[in-house]
Amino acid sequence: MLSAKQAAKAAGIEKRASRNVVETAIGTVLLVCASVSVMATIAVIFSLSSETIQFFAQPRVTFREFFTETRWTPLFSGSEQFFGIAPLITGTLLVTIIALIVGVPLGLGAAIYLAEFANDTTRRLVTPVLEILAGIPTVVLGYFAVLFVTPILQRFIPNLDFFNPLSAGLVMGFMILPTVSSISADSMRAVPGKLREAAYGLGATRAEVATKVVFPAALSGIAAAIILAMSRAIGETMIVALAAGQRPTFTFDPRETIATMTSFIVQAATGDQPAGSLASQSLYAVAAVLFLITFVLNIISQQIVRRFAEKYE
Amino acid sequence: MSSRTINPPMVKPSRESLLEGEEKARLQRRQRTGRIFQALTLTPVILALVLIATLVVDVYLDTWTWQVTEPNESGQTFVRSSANGWRGVVEQELAARGETAEDVRAFFSDPEEIRKFNARNRVELVYVPRILNDVTDNGTGWRWVVTNNRDDVVENYGLLEGRRTLTDIKANLEDGQLLYLNPWIDFSFFVRNNSGNFWLAGLVTAILGSLWVVFLVVLISVPIGVGAAIYLEEYAPKNWFTGVLEVNLRNLAGVPSIVYGILGLYAFVRIAQLGPTILAAALTLSLLILPVVVIASREAIRAVPDSLRQASYGLGATRWQTVSQIILPNAVSGIVTGVILSVARAIGETAPLLLVGGAGFITTFPNGPLSQYAVMPTQIYSWLGAPAVAFDNAAAAGIMALLMVLSLIYALAFFVRRRFETKW
Numbered sequence: 001m002l003s004a005k006q007a008a009k010a011a012g013i014e015k016r017a018s019r020n021v022v023e024t025a026i027g028t029v030l031l032v033c034a035s036v037s038v039m040a041t042i043a044v045i046f047s048l049s050s051e052t053i054q055f056f057a058q059p060r061v062t063f064r065e066f067f068t069e070t071r072w073t074p075l076f077s078g079s080e081q082f083f084g085i086a087p088l089i090t091g092t093l094l095v096t097i098i099a100l101i102v103g104v105p106l107g108l109g110a111a112i113y114l115a116e117f118a119n120d121t122t123r124r125l126v127t128p129v130l131e132i133l134a135g136i137p138t139v140v141l142g143y144f145a146v147l148f149v150t151p152i153l154q155r156f157i158p159n160l161d162f163f164n165p166l167s168a169g170l171v172m173g174f175m176i177l178p179t180v181s182s183i184s185a186d187s188m189r190a191v192p193g194k195l196r197e198a199a200y201g202l203g204a205t206r207a208e209v210a211t212k213v214v215f216p217a218a219l220s221g222i223a224a225a226i227i228l229a230m231s232r233a234i235g236e237t238m239i240v241a242l243a244a245g246q247r248p249t250f251t252f253d254p255r256e257t258i259a260t261m262t263s264f265i266v267q268a269a270t271g272d273q274p275a276g277s278l279a280s281q282s283l284y285a286v287a288a289v290l291f292l293i294t295f296v297l298n299i300i301s302q303q304i305v306r307r308f309a310e311k312y313e
Numbered sequence: 314m315s316s317r318t319i320n321p322p323m324v325k326p327s328r329e330s331l332l333e334g335e336e337k338a339r340l341q342r343r344q345r346t347g348r349i350f351q352a353l354t355l356t357p358v359i360l361a362l363v364l365i366a367t368l369v370v371d372v373y374l375d376t377w378t379w380q381v382t383e384p385n386e387s388g389q390t391f392v393r394s395s396a397n398g399w400r401g402v403v404e405q406e407l408a409a410r411g412e413t414a415e416d417v418r419a420f421f422s423d424p425e426e427i428r429k430f431n432a433r434n435r436v437e438l439v440y441v442p443r444i445l446n447d448v449t450d451n452g453t454g455w456r457w458v459v460t461n462n463r464d465d466v467v468e469n470y471g472l473l474e475g476r477r478t479l480t481d482i483k484a485n486l487e488d489g490q491l492l493y494l495n496p497w498i499d500f501s502f503f504v505r506n507n508s509g510n511f512w513l514a515g516l517v518t519a520i521l522g523s524l525w526v527v528f529l530v531v532l533i534s535v536p537i538g539v540g541a542a543i544y545l546e547e548y549a550p551k552n553w554f555t556g557v558l559e560v561n562l563r564n565l566a567g568v569p570s571i572v573y574g575i576l577g578l579y580a581f582v583r584i585a586q587l588g589p590t591i592l593a594a595a596l597t598l599s600l601l602i603l604p605v606v607v608i609a610s611r612e613a614i615r616a617v618p619d620s621l622r623q624a625s626y627g628l629g630a631t632r633w634q635t636v637s638q639i640i641l642p643n644a645v646s647g648i649v650t651g652v653i654l655s656v657a658r659a660i661g662e663t664a665p666l667l668l669v670g671g672a673g674f675i676t677t678f679p680n681g682p683l684s685q686y687a688v689m690p691t692q693i694y695s696w697l698g699a700p701a702v703a704f705d706n707a708a709a710a711g712i713m714a715l716l717m718v719l720s721l722i723y724a725l726a727f728f729v730r731r732r733f734e735t736k737w
């Protein structure tokens with residue numbers, strides 16, 4: 001016969017055992033949830049690489065042509081087909097550079113204002129403006145670029161094609177502005193107050209403190225922000241698909257219609273390319289290049305942040 | 314943040330008086346440069362504000378056009394006070410088309426006939442400017458008109474351009490043609506089906522498509538995303554696998570959205586053979602917003618003070634009891650805000666859906682996860698790419714609708730953050 005005390009103890013053990021089973025099960029389920037993102041990455045890499053490998057396995061396509069040819073016409077037929085990615089790269093670069101020329105100074109200006117000059121009230125007013133800008137769907141920005149900005153630009157710039165990287169880049173500059181400003185402002189705020197106080201003590205003005213003390217001290221975060229913004233500009237699709245055109249041209253003239261890597265992907269995918277055809281596989285090859293470029297930029301950006309993050313601690 | 318803001322040293326007049334001549338001038342110069350610089354840093358914000366305002370105004374103006382049409386049917390407009398809505402206008406129009414009172418009654422009792430009528434005709438309230446007094450015997454002002462799919466829209470001028478050249482347009486008007494100011498966004502735009510005729514194209518299929526996709530995205534990504542966040546914050550041991558998860562999550566957040574489209578096209582549309590369906594779109598978007606949901610949820614969970622955790626464990630609670638009864642209830646407002654914001658992103662996302670079937674011409678209502686679809690942004694994109702330029706105005710109307718939906722969602726997120734935020 002078990003005493004009442006022993007029975008209670010046994011029941012407690014049993015309860016604890018069942019509790020442990022539940023705990024382990026829940027832990028496993030949560031682990032599976034967390035692993036979904038890893039599976040997504042594997043799926044991305046697998047889908048890009050399998051079709052890309054098939055693309056390069058075609059006798060018609062060579063690595064040499066892919067990287068040195070300056071014509072990109074996979075959607076044409078037969079002897080008119082050329083597979084040189086250069087025009088897509090130059091097109092992407094052109095739009096990205098214009099976007100950075102617009103977006104980086106504006107973004108840094110806004111960051112300095114937010115981190116150094118704004119008080120609580122103005123910050124509460126300014127931050128939502130940047131958040132709204134970041135929240136505008138890119139298809140809307142593309143509409144604005146092609147139907148508002150381009151006609152205005154055409155009045156001042158003769159020979160400007162209706163689809164051109166200039167208006168796409170200008171609008172995209174505003175798209176990346178919030179990315180630049182929020183990350184840069186964070187890194188400026190992380191600059192210790194001691195540095196500012198020392199500079200004020202030496203008689204520096206607010207602007208001098210911002211530009212000559214805080215800005216250089218936050219440079220690593222700013223660099224990371226710019227690289228991330230660049231990666232976003234390279235991967236941006238709708239603005240370029242709508243405003244920059246879909247004609248791959250090997251040029252650095254911002255007035256000419258071009259195609260970027262992303263706009264080509266949209267063009268090829270929304271047309272009726274049969275699965276397994278060269279044209280459809282070329283889409284994956286371009287996407288693989290795009291993925292690699294943005295991946296490397298993101299890694300660099302993270303490394304910069306990590307290496308310089310604890311400089312002052 | 315305010316505690317870190319450092320007030321600039323006040324330059325007192327007494328100190329300034331110590332400086333003379335060149336030194337004083339230099340100080341004033343530096344201070345002036347500083348003030349100019351400070352004002353300059355505000356320009357990006359003003360520019361951003363101007364851009365947003367210009368964009369909204371421009372899109373709104375594009376939802377009004379001056380249309381010259383050659384009507385196929387009655388070609389009549391009816392004074393606004395003559396009818397109270399759809400039925401009154403249709404009654405007059407049918408009479409004007411020469412149908413007997415009996416036919417009209419029969420028409421209104423047959424839902425199939427009404428459906429057919431609505432698919433081919435649009436009842437709208439248009440504005441006929443006073444300047445046209447002598448060319449239209451119908452009168453001026455706000456008037457009802459029924460447009461038909463066999464009408465011929467001869468001209469479609471922008472609001473401002475048309476207003477400027479109204480006298481010229483009037484001079485060129487031919488017999489039997491109608492000229493009026495046409496609203497692209499009205500109530501019927503939201504309930505009309507898509508159409509090959511630009512002035513009959515409506516948004517209802519895309520709205521239903523968006524609702525379906527967002528519903529499934531929330532269903533898929535919220536449990537997985539919140540689960541992953543709980544694991545990483547509360548369960549994960551410090552080992553190499555957790556490191557991989559962390560790095561992977563950061564990298565996924567930086568992958569361009571169109572690459573997710575490629576993944577969806579390959580894995581869901583082709584390999585899983587879902588085809589260009591709502592489910593394929595929802596799975597693609599779920600993966601796209603997963604990192605955002607995870608990161609937002611982690612921040613919310615991290616904000617719950619450690620003292621609460623320790624108290625819970627101290628009372629003998631297990632890990633899951635602590636998570637489900639202490640941490641989640643205290644983190645829920647942050648998680649909900651994060652989810653609402655990622656839903657906003659999913660609603661506005663276009664590029665990946667173009668690759669998984671969103672770009673098709675759809676006029677049938679979606680009736681389940683496996684039906685074909687268009688969502689609002691892809692519908693806008695399709696209209697912009699349509700051969701008839703006037704579809705651009707339908708796109709503008711679609712953008713206004715999309716922006717309204719997004720404003721509501723952001724307002725909701727703002728409200729949740731304000732109302733339920735816990736301050737520790």
